[in-house]
Amino acid sequence: MIYLKIDGKEIHAEPGMTILQAADANGIYIPRLCYHKALSPIGSCRLCVVEVKPGPPRPVPSCTTPVADNMEVTTRSERLDRYRREVLQLLLINHPLDCPICDKGGECELQNMVRELKISEQPYQAVKLVPKYDNLSPLIERYPDRCVNCERCVRVCRDWVGAAALYFDNRGYRTTVTAGGPVMDCEFCGSCIAVCPVGAIVDKTFKYSARAWELEKEPAVCPYCGGGCHLFLNTKHGKLKRVTSSFDEPVNGGIICSRGRFSLNILEHPERLTRPMLRKDGSLQPVSWEEAFDFVAGRLREIREKHGPEAIGGVGSPRATNESNYVFQKFMRLVVESPNVDATPSLDHQKILRAFVEVMGRPRVQRTEAGGPEPGRIREVSGFQLAVGSYEDLRRADTVVVLGADVKKEMPPYAWHINQAQKHRTLKNLVIVSSRGTRMRSAAQWNGYCRPGSYGLVVVGLLKVLFEEGGLSTHEYGEFLGGRNLEAGLARLSWAEVEAHTGMSRDELSVVAHALKEAERPSLIIGCDLAGLREGYETGCYVADLLLFLGRKLKVHLVSEKANHQGCSDMGVSPYWLPGYRPFDKADAVAEVWGKRPPAGPGLTLMEMIGAAAGESGRSLRALLVMGTNLLATLPNRRRTQKALENLDLLVCQEVFLNETAAMADCVFPALTSVETGGTVTNTEFRVQRQLGRAFVEGPRADWEILQEIGARLGTPMAYGGPEEILEEIQRLFPHYEQYPLKEMPREGFLWNQLHRAKYGSTTWKRKLDPTLEMAAPDLPPHVRPSEDRPFLLFLGKSLFQSGTLTRYGLGATELEAEGRFLFHPEDARELGLQEGDRVVVHAAAESLEGPVGIDKRMARGSVGASLHFADLPVQLLTEDGNLCPVRIEVKRAEG
Incomplete structure (x- = not known):
């Protein structure tokens, strides 16, 4: 431990800390512009200079000077203030006086320092530089005359995001930050906006909509990929104005991607469902909640009595909270008495989890x-x-x-x-x-x-x-x-x-x-x-x-594409296990908590349910409950899925938007997003995090509440008072989740695979893999390969800007990637005579699909890339199972 004085205050610091870090840790503010706690210090702005004894006679930058024993530091003096005023006055030579209209007003670090140091005049003059404004880039605007050359945007883009889309051009007085052209070519994560101390880089979607001091910040966990990133919803009078992040967060370090920053307008999207709908006279019509609940309960009762409970299936959601998924699988097993419970993670992420469970054992x-x-x-x-x-x-x-x-x-x-x-x-x-x-x-x-x-x-x-x-x-x-x-x-x-x-x-x-x-x-x-x-x-x-x-x-x-892929599996939304990966032959604890033994499993998988509904197996599926999942846009072999849904006697959807699957339903319930639902989600590193939950539109309800109302009408009330009670029950069945009550859960959550709290006893307990485990040696089915008549392989990958079908409604996602494309390697495109924007017809075994061409040098030779996320390119028409499919390419020639 190192002991020193800063402004006469005796403090201690860890070895290796800089003076600035030690001051911040003890609540002592030192002015700075180029320094940012998430970035390596470079000491270029010279505003953080301090006087040090013993030390050199000149001021030294506190952001790069390490602390030393018995050091005495002065952060404010007339000499230092005069020095800082001169530095700021030099920066203001080209800085425009547009504070009244600059969106950084109220949180501009330059403005705050000018006010603090009482700078009221500008003694310096120089040749004015002609700025090159960027108002053409999507989502982001750049004002180079406001830039103070602190290099924060360059460093965060290079060192954190790894994009290196911004860099310095020229030297000396004419130094400027450039993107290499008038329009930015980047990932549009907006991290440069987050670290910019002035209004040189601004959020285009936030421009002129509010002032910083008018905003309230509500913490949330991003609802898109399985990263579990922390973000802040900035609201004014309850309306979402922008999304920001904090660099104090341990999960994502303050960095969020374009989806999280620019596509959460879905919370207030005008196309959100707000009233239940029932199919009447061939079309979906708004009805009351009571009528919708009574209809669904009545139809489920009829189908169960006529065809048995196993004629009913349920599809949970990797978009919903843990509590909603837990109630969903409990509803299916306890209320409906059907073992047919699954979700779309079984198409990819859960395949790996199931293999791990089989080979390495269940959590014990x-x-x-x-x-x-x-x-x-x-x-x-x-x-x-x-x-x-x-x-x-x-x-x-x-x-x-x-x-x-x-x-x-x-x-x-x-x-x-x-x-x-x-x-x-x-x-x-x-x-x-x-x-x-x-x-x-x-x-x-x-x-x-x-x-x-x-x-x-x-x-x-x-x-x-x-x-x-x-x-x-x-x-x-x-x-x-x-x-x-x-x-x-x-x-x-x-x-x-x-x-x-x-x-x-x-x-x-x-x-x-x-x-x-x-x-x-x-x-x-x-x-x-x-x-x-x-x-x-x-x-x-x-x-x-x-x-x-x-x-x-x-x-x-x-890797998990959706926010709660992991939690969906943890909660037992799987035909292979009960909550906590508990096997069906060890369901005594479940029966004790539920008061009733769940049906024996395994049940039908998601694809088996579709096959049964389509009439392709000896088992019959007459009803399907779908929570937050667009089956038509997600499952392979879309024709088969559509046939299955058409054959059902009852299709019930709980949805945020009226997507393709919900449009076929007999009843649609408007549901809250996971951001708006109190409870927890679990990211890909097994981190359980709390969603505070606040609805942004009137009408929708939490998924678990909808299920509970139907259950009560079917004679099996669950009667949860809130997500706290649901989590308590989850913890009784899955002790790894029993680390915090919901209201005491820290902002960073907890890793359920790391039992660390003192109440669990000694820290000397063993973490081990069961030494009796046998390695698996399953037969690998032949992988998909091209053929003579279909020489290309269609590969279904992911998008940088889109995330499932939810981002179809996202402002940023649609701005950055509005349509689907078939992607070709440049050499394949040249051999086929294709250019960007041309159209091709892709022929699979039984279906064909026409779409525009994109050129991507990252594609493998002999393969064609596409994404599932786009309504205008339903590529799941072409696939049978998995993410690969042999295809033939037909080039569409322009007429005339």
Whole structure:
């Protein structure tokens, strides 16, 4: 500990801290412009200078000067104030006097310092620079004459976002920040807006709509991807005006993406559903809540009595809160008495979770015997969750292997933490294996390219290398005894076969295997390219084998497209397990809490429900309850899904907007978004976070409230008084969630796979993988490959600006990416005679679809990229299962 004085106040500081950091930690303000706590200090503005004894006779920048024992620091004196006035007056030579109309008014750091230092005149003159304003870029405007060249925007774009879209041009007096052209070409995350101390970079959507002092800030968790980013909803008279972030947040460090910053206008969108609707005379018509509840309850009762409870299925939502998903699966199992519960995460993310559960075991807590009403102390915790890494693990990793993911598009927070790890030099080795180019390939130390759809054999190849070179030393590698069957199976697989299918040589696979094996703190990111394959579950089993082989040192990080993919699975919205991953044959605790034993499982999966409704199996599905999911825009084989929905006797949707699926429903309930629903959500690092919940429109209700009302009419009231009571019940069934009551939950939430609170007993309890676990060796189905008549592979990926069908209504998302396109590699486009904007017809086995062409050098040769997010390009018409489909390309020639 270091002891010093600042302005006569005795304080202590940690070694390595700067004077500015020590002052901030003790509530002593030192003026600054270029310094920002989220960025490395550069000491360029010279406004934070202080006088130091002992030290040089001249003032020194406090942002770069480290503290020392017995140091005496003066932050305010006539000399320092005079110095700062001169610096500010020089900055004001070209600064316009437009404070009354500048949107930074009230939170402008330059304005505040000018007022504080009582600058009322400008003694300096110089040749006026001619600014090049940017009012053409979407969502962002730039005013270079307001810029103070602090470099904050350049540094946050380079060091945090990893885009390097802004940089300095020219030198000396003519230095200016440029984007390389009159219009910005970037990710439009708006981080430059967040760090700009003046009004040089402003939010176009906020312009002239409110003043900073008029706004109230309400914390929320972003409802889009599974990153769980913290943000603030800035409201005026209850109306949303803009979205900002705080750099005090531990989850995303103050950085949010374009979706979170510019597409939350959906909360007040004029097309939001506000009244229940029933189908009458062939069309949906507004009705009262009572009529809608009575209709749905009556029809469910009729179908259950006539066809049995298993004729009813339920689809939960990765967009809804944990509490709503818990009540949903309880409603299906307890009220309807049907085991048919699933959700869209089963198409990708849950495939990997299911493999982990099967191979590495379910979450389990072993306690000592209790001596009273309190539970015993924790003795041991085991299960797959111990292998899942946090953002902190990613920042501390010395090696990161990314397998089947473009993390910048699919999970931006992963990219931000990787950028920080590289900046601080903790991350020595970034290895990317993908079937396409990714936005982080230039930051990687090694890039490997595999054939589309071959990720299963890539993982098998990694295991083959490790077994051949590392043997089965449980002391050196994993904490398992099983594995000999897998080793024998790997030995039977020839390297020629692995290389032929993956397109990667043994030497290339060895690079990846050695990177994981030799690292002290390795992390493995598993993306949607892998999880979304039709053989995603089998591939996930081999990923679990890899985790067992390398043991506790390897952490895995899963990509999830929607905000509560993880929580949806935790709550038991799955045909394979009950809440907390509890197996159906161990449902005693559930029966004790619910007062009734749930139906035996497993039930029908989502795709099996669609097949049963479409008449493709011996089982019949007559009714489907869908909570916050657009099935027609999400599931493969859209014709089949549409046929299934048309065949139903009853389709009920709980939705925010009237999407394609809701438009087919017999009853539609208007639902609140997760941001507006009190409760919790769980992000991809297993972090449980609280949503305070405040409705932005009148009419909609929380999903769990809607279900509870129907349940009461069916004779099984659940009678929850609020999300607090639901969470308490969740905690009784899933002790990993029992760390905080809802109202006491800290802003950063908690990681449920890290039981850390003192009430759990000794800190010496063991975290271990069950040593009796057997490695899995499932047969990998043949991966999808092109054929002679369909020589291209259609690949369904993710969008940088869109996130599911919800962002179709987002201002920023529609501004940045308004339509869907078929993406081609430039060489493929040249051979086909295609240019940007041309149109093609893509022919699959049974369907064809016409759409515009986009050129993307990141696409693999011989593949065509597309996204599910666009209503004008329903690419799920072409796919049968998984995210790959062989297709033929027909070029549409312009007439005349």
